[in-house]
Amino acid sequence: MGGPPVGERGPGGRGAELALDAPMVGSLPGSPMRVAAFGGIYSNHRALKAAIADARRRGAEAILCLGDLGAFGPSPDRTIHLLRDEGIPVVRGNYDDSIARGLDDCQCGYTDPRDNHYARISYEYTLANTSPESRRWMAHFPREIRFHLGPLRVLAFHGSPRRMNEFLWETTTPTHFLRGMAEALEADVLLGTHTGIHWSRDLGDGYWYVNAGALGRPANDGRREVWYAMLSADSRGPGSGTNGSGPGGSVGLQVEFVPVRYEVELLADEMRDEGLPHEFIETIRSGWWTTCLEVLPGKERARGRW
Amino acid sequence: MARVELAVIDDAPAVALQGLDELWFQVAGTVCNLRCRHCFISCAPDNHSHWFMTRKQVREALDESVSLGVKEYYFTGGEPFMNREMEEILADALELGPATVLTNATLLLPRRARRLAALAANSPYTLELRVSLDGITREMNDAIRGDGAFHRCVEGIRNLVAEGFLPIITCMRSWPEHDTPHYLQGFRELLAEVGYHRPRIKILPPLLMGEEAGRTRGYEETERVTARMMEGFDASQLLCSRARLVTATGVQACPILLEAPSARVGETLSEAARTPVRLKESACFTCYLSGAICSNTGSGVGGEL
Numbered sequence: 047m048g049g050p051p052v053g054e055r056g057p058g059g060r061g062a063e064l065a066l067d068a069p070m071v072g073s074l075p076g077s078p079m080r081v082a083a084f085g086g087i088y089s090n091h092r093a094l095k096a097a098i099a100d101a102r103r104r105g106a107e108a109i110l111c112l113g114d115l116g117a118f119g120p121s122p123d124r125t126i127h128l129l130r131d132e133g134i135p136v137v138r139g140n141y142d143d144s145i146a147r148g149l150d151d152c153q154c155g156y157t158d159p160r161d162n163h164y165a166r167i168s169y170e171y172t173l174a175n176t177s178p179e180s181r182r183w184m185a186h187f188p189r190e191i192r193f194h195l196g197p198l199r200v201l202a203f204h205g206s207p208r209r210m211n212e213f214l215w216e217t218t219t220p221t222h223f224l225r226g227m228a229e230a231l232e233a234d235v236l237l238g239t240h241t242g243i244h245w246s247r248d249l250g251d252g253y254w255y256v257n258a259g260a261l262g263r264p265a266n267d268g269r270r271e272v273w274y275a276m277l278s279a280d281s282r283g284p285g286s287g288t289n290g291s292g293p294g295g296s297v298g299l300q301v302e303f304v305p306v307r308y309e310v311e312l313l314a315d316e317m318r319d320e321g322l323p324h325e326f327i328e329t330i331r332s333g334w335w336t337t338c339l340e341v342l343p344g345k346e347r348a349r350g351r352w
Numbered sequence: 353m354a355r356v357e358l359a360v361i362d363d364a365p366a367v368a369l370q371g372l373d374e375l376w377f378q379v380a381g382t383v384c385n386l387r388c389r390h391c392f393i394s395c396a397p398d399n400h401s402h403w404f405m406t407r408k409q410v411r412e413a414l415d416e417s418v419s420l421g422v423k424e425y426y427f428t429g430g431e432p433f434m435n436r437e438m439e440e441i442l443a444d445a446l447e448l449g450p451a452t453v454l455t456n457a458t459l460l461l462p463r464r465a466r467r468l469a470a471l472a473a474n475s476p477y478t479l480e481l482r483v484s485l486d487g488i489t490r491e492m493n494d495a496i497r498g499d500g501a502f503h504r505c506v507e508g509i510r511n512l513v514a515e516g517f518l519p520i521i522t523c524m525r526s527w528p529e530h531d532t533p534h535y536l537q538g539f540r541e542l543l544a545e546v547g548y549h550r551p552r553i554k555i556l557p558p559l560l561m562g563e564e565a566g567r568t569r570g571y572e573e574t575e576r577v578t579a580r581m582m583e584g585f586d587a588s589q590l591l592c593s594r595a596r597l598v599t600a601t602g603v604q605a606c607p608i609l610l611e612a613p614s615a616r617v618g619e620t621l622s623e624a625a626r627t628p629v630r631l632k633e634s635a636c637f638t639c640y641l642s643g644a645i646c647s648n649t650g651s652g653v654g655g656e657l
Contacts, residue, residue: 155649208371213649217478220449222418340552341649343450344518345478352550 072135072188078107079196084274085112085139085239088262089119089172091128093272096308097261098132104276110191112239112258113139113204116172117152118326119262120316126180138187139204140211145176146184153211158340165338167323196279197297201233205240214238214257216245217345225249235299243346244273246301254299261306264333266350271305365582366628367593373423374595374647376607379405379441380429381600386456388497390524392562393610395430402610405600407437411444413598416621418448425451428607433459439467446475452648457483457508458501469515480648481512481519486526488538510546520552520648557642559608559635571634581640589643592629596621605629607646
């Protein structure tokens, strides 16, 4: 299977470019059997703190952040300090890339004037309130992290392996597209985020895609909880695990999406104190996205309210 | 000045395919039930220069698309629903990936809208209907798209919305750019009247070719993409860096350049995927300036401010 190209990583590709001092690939030590992954923190430090505690309680041997630390929420340094203090490795998201390099926008590619209006408010607030020290730290986030989950080769990235800001939605991403990419990149598990809505798919023959979703805002489902993914190497054999496993393998992947409750009202108060738009507060309180809607495919958007 | 630009035209830059993300099908050829005055390929009921694709032809390209890693399928014409096999073709495509149909919606009667909703519900992938509507009033739209088109299109949108679709309404901008907010508001009000309360709207720049060249103006000699313009330019903004158009008789670089001999890139999809596109056509200039306006996301102006 030829698959989509995977080599467009430098200038000239549609994706975000790296700051010069960033390594391409990071790693996790050892071969943990159980790893928690989350992305899209969007400065929701309260959900982040709750998720870290929850993941540890559930026996995560390692915790991985898939990027996009800022946006929507208050006081971005709180999120950054929490991740630094916990020593959690972070994959570079497009937002982090923009903030670290002081770019003009978040590189989400909105063209809708309303989406752009709110994206600009969010980005300018985050850029102005992220300390130089935090920005220097973010400049070291690698583009991808490779690690072993038990025997499974995992490739973690932000949007897609080929473009940091590529949206991989459940209803617009063909299985053959993902499978070709996984094979070409020699990864059993492709692990990303960027869309803000979690999903996973068995790509057949032991290959998987997992979108860890976002901790920063709810999944446009009318619920207040936010989500992370717990990945476990499942050695009980074929057919076990939440989504089964490849027909030929003796080790499968178990994916569990975990809802996280946190102090929504306290975060809303902080957002209000920081003068952030009412629309952002409405999203975390109602569970329905109010902005950044343009990029949603028809099916995902139809499930939401706006 | 003109001489300098002409000299550069001979050196039209070439763009290689970076990845076949979008596979387009000229599924209705140039056959359309309308005769729009701005159509860039002059589609009409009696324009048979490109004929319908058969389900078998589409199926063959779909099969080939799997190994090429295609991400999205787009269906255009002419009017795709003039093709009698269109619903079967969509069912085939939706087994493999997301599908988008560019339609004038005039043939989307309630029963067909219901069948399309069933097709969408049976697929893990999204089915997007992109509806062309070129005015916020009957007078404005029908002056471009012909008598009766407005009413039938709006009814088609009503039928789609009733079945749970959120169609993407596309409109070619026929007004000065600074008036766009006024027209966006007009579209929102119009669409709300048929029950569409959170419309997805794309305002597209005009392509100064085909019928539109006569209606307004054609491209100037200097409106070309030159080698110098490509220096430092992100070529992935151009549709031909990530798409190909399959027709009943071969493969073209993009859906805009259906008729351009310079944009024919092969007999087969795999040949076309290997062949770079020379940016010789004036329409490439619009794509260069506006980004790939043909894709569902990116470029165009949305509808909610």
